[in-house]
Amino acid sequence: MSGSAAGHGATTGLVSMSGLMADEYDYSGTFPTRREADTRILQNTNSDIDRIFSNMHRSRAGAEATIDLAQAFGGVPEVESEMQSIVGYTYVMFAETFCGGVPFSKVPSDGGAIIYGEPLSQTDMFNAAITWFDQAFTSSNGNTELASLARVGKARALLGLGQISAAANEVATVATGFVYNIEHSDNSLRQGNGVYIMSTVRRQFSIADGKGGNGLMYRSANDPRTPWDGGTDFGQDDITLYYNQLKYTDESASIVLASGIEARLIEAEAQADSDSGTGTHTIHNALRLTMSLPPLDFSALTGDDLMLAHMAERAFWLYSTGHRQGDLRRLVDVYGMQASDVFPWGAYFKGGSYASNLKFPVPQSEANNPNYAGCLD
DSSP states (O other), rough: OBBBSSSSSSSSSSHHHHHEEESSEOOOSSOHHHHHHHHTTOOTTOHHHHHHHHHHHHHHHHHHHHHHHHHEEEEEEEHHHHHHHHHHHHHHHHHBOOOSSSOOOOTTTTTOOBBBBOOOOOOHHHHHHHHHHHHHHHTTTTTHHHHHHHHHHHHHHHHHHOOHHHHHHHHTTTTOOEEEEOOOOOSSGGGGHHHHIIIIOOOOOOSSSGGGGGOOOOOTTTOOOEEEEEEEEEEETSSSSEEEEEESTTTTTEEEEHHHHHHHHHHHHHHHOOOHHHHHHHHHHHHHHHHOOOOOOOOOOOHHHHHHHHHHHHHHTTTTTOOOHHHHHHHHHOOOOOOHEEEOBBBBBTTTTTOOSSSSSOOGGGGTTTTOOOOOO
């Protein structure tokens, strides 16, 4: 998710690279593979994307192996539930950030030969995630935290499928105070929070402000949910004025994978989808009150204007957690908006233009799989 400081240099994770693909970060470094994400001109030989792809599959495969071993041991329901949710979240994040065509292979826990997966469409990935989350909920065995982890993940997949009211119903019982963190540590380089390393330490990812004309004003809003400093020094490229995110302030900072706040945001999206401005801002204002933010008034908004206002609020709550690229794609794929109206568009600040591509490619390295087909869409 976050990358790390392991190896010769820091590595990117899904959070940073998807933030570049969307409007959360500007690239203030020199690595061409990361600039490809910033401009959305991505090749299937991009080493950063290849690493993220491999690490996500490694996480999924490890979780699947743990499930198999637990079941062979006689069943360890809480372990199985957590790992089933982890598998589900990898499917969701592949569906939100990559093109259709991702295969999901399996290496049996008994050491047998690899079972090569068939390429899945985005819809297939979301549906597979739902199957895993249903298993996780069953295995949770009355554990509220594990049940909530599964419910938020399933709702996230339902959003991707355009089943908005079903998503809201799924999270109705999730407590607003629920949170499941991806934890980091300064115990070793590989355990550190890679977003902090790549931004604060290496000055390669600069918090954006109105990126590509359509991007949100993450700095100018002076919002406590997107804290920052800087603007006096250049980034690693020595030409881009650098603005440092302060959401993650050290190597041990956790990244939220799922939360009750996200559950409320899903309910707010259902209100926006039903064209209820009052219902939408009522949910948002209850959340804003927890941070002493002034109330919003969406009562006069309808249609796309209301959905965009909701998505802007959602973006500030979920900033730099790996949600934004999927949210912008949903505005296009589910709500029928033009990509040129929601993604950064037009002239790129370092020269050239943003591409119309909205997705990570399936890496060429997956061609080792005889079923490899590249991107289906």
